Amino acid sequence: MLQRLQHLLGIEDLTREQVSFILDQAKPFQEFQRHPLKKLATLRGKTVALAFFENSTRTRISFATAAARLGADTMNLQAESSSLKKGESLLDTVWTLEALRPDGIVIRHSSSGAPEFVAQRLGIPVVNAGDGTHEHPTQALLDALTIRDRKSTLDGLRLTILGDILHSRVARSNIHLLSKFGAHVTLCGPAMWVPRELESLAPNVRRVTHIDEALDGADVIIVLRVQTERLHEPSLAPEEYILQFQLTPERLRLAGKDALVLHPGPMIRGLEIDPGVADGPQSCVLEQVTNGLAIRMALLYHLVGGAASEPAAGPGTAGKEK
Amino acid sequence: MLLIKNGRVLDPSSKTDALIDILIDGPRIMRVGPDLSASQIDIFDASGMIVAPGFIDLHCHLREPGQELSETIETGTRAAARGGFTAVCTMPNTQPVNDNASVTRGIVERAAAAGAVRVWPIGAASVGSKGEALAEIAAMKDAGIVAVSDDGKPVATARLMRQVMDYCRSLDLPVIDHCEDPSLFAGGVMREGPRSIRLGLKGIPAQSESICVGRDVEVAMLTGARLHIAHMSARASLEYVRSAKAQGLQVTCEVTPHHFTLIDEDVRYDSHYKMNPPLASGEDRAALIEGLADGSVDAIATDHAPHHPSSKDVEFDRAPFGIIGFETALALALSELAHPGKISLIRLVDLFTTGPARVLGIERKIAADEPADLTIFSLDHTWTYHTSDSPSRSRNTPFDGRTFRGAPMATIVAGKIVYRR
Numbered sequence: 236m237l238q239r240l241q242h243l244l245g246i247e248d249l250t251r252e253q254v255s256f257i258l259d260q261a262k263p264f265q266e267f268q269r270h271p272l273k274k275l276a277t278l279r280g281k282t283v284a285l286a287f288f289e290n291s292t293r294t295r296i297s298f299a300t301a302a303a304r305l306g307a308d309t310m311n312l313q314a315e316s317s318s319l320k321k322g323e324s325l326l327d328t329v330w331t332l333e334a335l336r337p338d339g340i341v342i343r344h345s346s347s348g349a350p351e352f353v354a355q356r357l358g359i360p361v362v363n364a365g366d367g368t369h370e371h372p373t374q375a376l377l378d379a380l381t382i383r384d385r386k387s388t389l390d391g392l393r394l395t396i397l398g399d400i401l402h403s404r405v406a407r408s409n410i411h412l413l414s415k416f417g418a419h420v421t422l423c424g425p426a427m428w429v430p431r432e433l434e435s436l437a438p439n440v441r442r443v444t445h446i447d448e449a450l451d452g453a454d455v456i457i458v459l460r461v462q463t464e465r466l467h468e469p470s471l472a473p474e475e476y477i478l479q480f481q482l483t484p485e486r487l488r489l490a491g492k493d494a495l496v497l498h499p500g501p502m503i504r505g506l507e508i509d510p511g512v513a514d515g516p517q518s519c520v521l522e523q524v525t526n527g528l529a530i531r532m533a534l535l536y537h538l539v540g541g542a543a544s545e546p547a548a549g550p551g552t553a554g555k556e557k
Numbered sequence: 558m559l560l561i562k563n564g565r566v567l568d569p570s571s572k573t574d575a576l577i578d579i580l581i582d583g584p585r586i587m588r589v590g591p592d593l594s595a596s597q598i599d600i601f602d603a604s605g606m607i608v609a610p611g612f613i614d615l616h617c618h619l620r621e622p623g624q625e626l627s628e629t630i631e632t633g634t635r636a637a638a639r640g641g642f643t644a645v646c647t648m649p650n651t652q653p654v655n656d657n658a659s660v661t662r663g664i665v666e667r668a669a670a671a672g673a674v675r676v677w678p679i680g681a682a683s684v685g686s687k688g689e690a691l692a693e694i695a696a697m698k699d700a701g702i703v704a705v706s707d708d709g710k711p712v713a714t715a716r717l718m719r720q721v722m723d724y725c726r727s728l729d730l731p732v733i734d735h736c737e738d739p740s741l742f743a744g745g746v747m748r749e750g751p752r753s754i755r756l757g758l759k760g761i762p763a764q765s766e767s768i769c770v771g772r773d774v775e776v777a778m779l780t781g782a783r784l785h786i787a788h789m790s791a792r793a794s795l796e797y798v799r800s801a802k803a804q805g806l807q808v809t810c811e812v813t814p815h816h817f818t819l820i821d822e823d824v825r826y827d828s829h830y831k832m833n834p835p836l837a838s839g840e841d842r843a844a845l846i847e848g849l850a851d852g853s854v855d856a857i858a859t860d861h862a863p864h865h866p867s868s869k870d871v872e873f874d875r876a877p878f879g880i881i882g883f884e885t886a887l888a889l890a891l892s893e894l895a896h897p898g899k900i901s902l903i904r905l906v907d908l909f910t911t912g913p914a915r916v917l918g919i920e921r922k923i924a925a926d927e928p929a930d931l932t933i934f935s936l937d938h939t940w941t942y943h944t945s946d947s948p949s950r951s952r953n954t955p956f957d958g959r960t961f962r963g964a965p966m967a968t969i970v971a972g973k974i975v976y977r978r
Contacts, residue, residue: 247755324871346872347757348826367874369757404757435751 239541242354242361243534245370246411254412257533258380264529264536265380267304278307278540284337286312286329287364288344293500294364294373297524298341301531307539310335329353339539342366347404360538368402373534374499375408377527381519382413382455384526385495389416395449395490396420397480398459398507399428405499409457410436423449424459424480425471446480453490458482458498458508473506483509487517495519558582558595559972564603564933568610569907570922579608581929584971588925601974603933606966609906610921611643611930613913614883615733615811616708616787616858619645619676622663623652628863628950630664631671633883635948636861638976640883641909641965643930644675645861646917649686650709656681656692661700673975674968675930677703677917679733682721688713691720698728703917706733708787711769715776722782731783731809731916736769736794737761737834746874748821748835756824758873763841766834767793774801777808785916786810788860790834792844799853809916811858812845814882814889819955828869828876829955832862846893849908850900856913859886863951881949885942885956887934891963895936902936929972938964938978 238253246254267273283302287295295313302309312332325344332340339360342350347367354361365371383389394413400406400422410420414437422429423443434440443449450456461476482496496508496518504510512518561579566589578593579586614637620628630647637645647664649655655664661678668676680702681692686709694705705725712718712734725732742765747753749760770786774797777784786798789810801808815832820839824830837845848854862879869876887909894900900908909932914921923931941960944952968976 324867326870344872346874349872351826352872367757368759401754407755407757430754432749432751432754436755 240538242350243372243538244351244354244361244363246372246375246408247370249415251415254376254379254415257376257530257537258383260533260537261380261526261529264532265526267532268525268528273304274306275304276306277536278302278305281307281338281539282310282336283307283535283539284310284312284332284335284340286332286340286342288314288325288342288349289365290314291343291365293524294343297527298364298531301528301535304528305532305535305540307535310337325349325353326356329357333357333359339535362534362538365404367404369404370408370411371404371499372408373527373530374405375412377523377530378409378457378497379412380526380530381497381522382495384522385519386454389413391417392419392454393452394418394420394455394457395453396422396457396459397446397449397482398424399462400424400433400459401428401430402462403459406457406459407436410440414438414440421449421453425476446486447489450486450489453494455495455497456482456487456490458496460499460501460503461507477506481507481509482512484511484515487512492517497523500524558587558598559974560593560595560598560600561603561608561931561933562593562600564606564608566608566923567903567906568923569903569911570610570920571924572903573923574903579923579931581969581972584929586923586925586927586929589923601933601967606933606935607902607906608923609932609934610910610923611970612641612887612909612932613917613921614642614645614859614861614886615785615856615913615916617645617647617861617883618650618863618879619647620863621651621667622660626950627865629671630667630676631673632948632950633861633863634668634673634676636881636883638673638968638970639948639965640885641887641932641934641968642674642883643932643968643970644677646677646679646703648679648706648708649681654681654685655679655697656684656686658693658696658700661697661702665701674970677701679704679706679708681705682707682712682732683717686710688717691724694724694730695728698730702730704731704733704785706735706787708733708735711735711737711739715772718773718776719780722776722780722784726780726782729918731785731918733785733787734769734773735787736766736773738765738768741765741768746831746835747824748837750821750838752821752824756826761835763791763793763837766791767797770794770797774798774806774808777801777806778804783807783918784809788813788816788834788858789845789854790816790837790841792841795844795848795853802853809855811856811913811916812849812854813858813860814886815880815955817842817845817849818889818893826873827955828871828873829880829953831873831876831878832860832880833878846899849894850904854908855916857886857890857908858913859883863949864953865950866952869953880954881951882954883949884947885954885959885961887965888942888961888963889956891936892961896962929969931969932965933967933969934963934965936963938962938966940964
C-alpha cells in the first residue's frame with residue numbers, strides 16, 4: 236500500500252512506488268502549464284511558507300510560482316533580510332514562521348539535515364528545497380519526470396553524473412532515485428570530488444576517471460555545476476577542468492544520439508558544458524525548469540492540500556485548526 | 558567511623574578479589590579485613606555489590622570559570638559523584654584559560670568549597686592554549702595541577718610540543734594531547750566515511766588524529782617525557798601507542814565510553830551524536846575494545862563536555878562538539894565491555910582506578926592509611942538514565958532514556974558518602 240507522505244525530506248527514504256506516485260500526480264500539472272489561464276483554486280485559503288536560509292533564485296521562484304498557480308498564498312523568508320543575520324536560531328525563526336499559521340513550509344538551508352531538524356519540531360509538512368550537501372529531492376523528481384517523458388521509462392537506465400559529486404545534493408538525490416529503478420550509475424569528475432565512499436550510496440554505483448569512459452553507452456548524463464562557493468578544498472584551475480571534464484559535442488557522441496543531457500542550473504556555459512551541448516537537441520535544461528513547476532505543484536497539492544482533498548472534507552474545511 | 562560490610566572488594570593494585578570489610582576512620586581507611594566490627598559506627602551494607610578504589614576521571618570539562626550556564630564545579634562534581642567518580646581532572650579550556658597559578662588556585666578553592674568530589678585541575682600547556690608561549694607550568698604545579706594539556710585543540714606544533722615535554726619532564730608532569738591535524742580536520746563535523754557521504758556532512762578522516770599521535774610519539778622519543786593521548790578514537794592511533802609502549806616509552810592513552818559504544822553509522826541529524834574526535838568506524842571501535850582488553854589502553858575517561866541545551870539544539874554542523882558522560886560511564890563499560898565478557902571485572906576496575914592513577918603517577922589502592930575514596934557499584938541493578946534527573950546543567954547526551962544493568966550505588970570521598978543510590 237502506498238504510504239502517504241507527511242514531509243518530503245529526501246529521496247533516500249521514499250519507496251519506488253511513492254516516487255512513481257508523485258511523478259504520476261505531476262502529469263496533469265505538466266499539461267496545465269500550457270493553459271492560457273494558469274490559476275487553480277485548489278489551495279485557495281492555504282498558505283505556504285518559503286524559508287530560504289540559503290540564497291536561491293531558481294528554486295524559490297519555482298516554488299512560489301507553483302504555490303501561486305495552485306491558489307495558495309506564500310510568505311517569504313530570505314537569508315539576507317532574515318533575523319538570522321541578527322543571531323536568531325533556526326528553531327526560533329521557524330517557530331516564528333509557524334506562529335503565522337502556514338499550512339506547509341519549504342526550506343532551503345546550507346546545513347545538511349536542517350529540514351529534518353525542523354520537521355521533527357514543527358507540526359506542519361516540510362518540503363526540502365535543498366539542504367547542504369545532503370539532498371535536493373524536488374530536483375531529482377523533476378529530473379525523473381523529464382527522463383521518463385523522453386525515455387518512456389525509468390527502469391534500468393545507465394546514468395552518468397559529471398562534476399563535483401562530493402558536494403552535490405543533486406547528485407545524491409538522483410543516485411537514490413534512479414537506483415530505485417535499477418539504474419547503473421557512473422560518477423566522473425576530479426578524483427578529490429569523487430571519493431570511494433560514494434559507491435556505498437546505492438547498488439551499481441561506480442567511479443570512472445576518464446570522461447570518455449564515463450560517457451560510453453550512457454542513457455542519461457547529468458552535468459553538475461562547478462560549485463566554487465561550496466568548496467573548502469583548493470579548487471581546480473578552470474582550464475584544467477575544461478580540458479578534462481567539460482561536456483563537449485565530440486564527447487557527447489560517445490554516449491549516442493539518444494542520450495539525454497540534464498543540468499540542474501545555474502549553468503556556466505563554457506565551463507562544465509559547451510554551449511553546443513547546452514543548446515543542442517539532447518539537452519533537456521528548459522524542460523527541467525518547466526517540469527519543476529509540475530513536480531512542485533503536485534507535491535504542494537499532496538502535502539499541503541491533503542486535508543481538503545480527502546473525501547470527507549467539503550467546502551469550508553480548508554482552514555484547518557491547529 | 559564507617560564500616561563497609563559484606564562487599565566484594567576488587568582492588569587491581571593488589572589483585573584482591575574477596576569478600577572483606579573496610580573500616581573507615583575520618584578521611585582515611587583504618588583497616589581492611591574479613592568480618593570487621595566496631596562499636597558506635599555507621600554500617601554500609603554492600604552485600605551483592607562491588608567495592609572498588611575510588612574512580613578517577615582523567616578528562617572532563619567543568620566549565621568554571623566562565624561558562625557557568627553549561628556547568629559549574631558544583632553541578633559537575635555532583636553529576637560525577639552520581640557516576641561513581643571520586644576525583645575528576647578538569648581541562649583548562651575555561652574562560653579565562655587555566656594557564657596560570659591564580660586561575661588554578663581559583664578552581665582548587667571553588668572545588669574545596671562546593672565540589673562534591675575531588676577536582677584535580679589540568680593546566681594549559683601554552684598561554685591561552687594559543688600554541689605560542691609556554692604557560693606558567695611550574696607555578697600551576699605548585700597550585701595543584703596534575704597534568705598539562707591544550708585540550709580542545711592539539712599542542713600546536715612539534716617544536717612547541719618538544720618544549721612542553723622537556724619542561725614537563727623536569728617537573729614530572731604528564732603532557733596530555735588532544736590529537737588532531739587542523740589541515741585535515743578542516744571544518745569537519747563527523748568521521749569521514751560512507752555515513753558522512755550519505756548524510757552530506759563534512760568528514761574528518763581518521764588520519765587527522767593518528768598523524769598527530771605519530772608526531773607526539775616521535776617527540777616523546779626525543780624528550781623522554783610522559784605523553785598521554787586524550788580520547789583516542791582510531792585504530793591507527795592505538796598502533797602508535799602500542800609500538801611506543803613496546804619501545805619502553807612512557808606513553809599512555811584513554812578511551813571514552815561513547816567511542817567504545819557508538820560508531821559513525823549511528824550518527825543522525827542530532828547534535829547529541831556530534832563530538833570531537835567524532836564517532837569512529839566499527840573497525841576502530843573493535844580495535845579500541847581490543848586495546849581496552851589487552852592493556853594497551855590505560856584508562857576510560859568520560860570527556861564530559863557540557864553544553865547548554867540551546868547551544869546544542871541547532872543544525873548539526875553548527876552545534877558545538879561534545880556530550881556529557883559522568884553518569885553513564887560505568888554503566889556503558891559494564892554493558893559494552895564487562896557483561897559481554899570482553900574484559901574482566903578487575904580490568905574494568907583498573908581502567909577506572911589504577912589505570913588513570915598510573916597516568917598521573919599516583920597510587921590507588923584499598924589499604925590501611927590510604928585515603929578513604931571508594932566506589933561501590935552493582936552489576937545487576939537495572940535503571941534508566943533520565944537527563945531530567947541529572948544535577949548537571951546540561952542535557953547533551955545520546956544515552957537519555959537508555960536502560961542499563963549495573964550502576965554506581967555509593968560514592969565515598971575522604972570517608973564521606975557523597976552519593977548513595
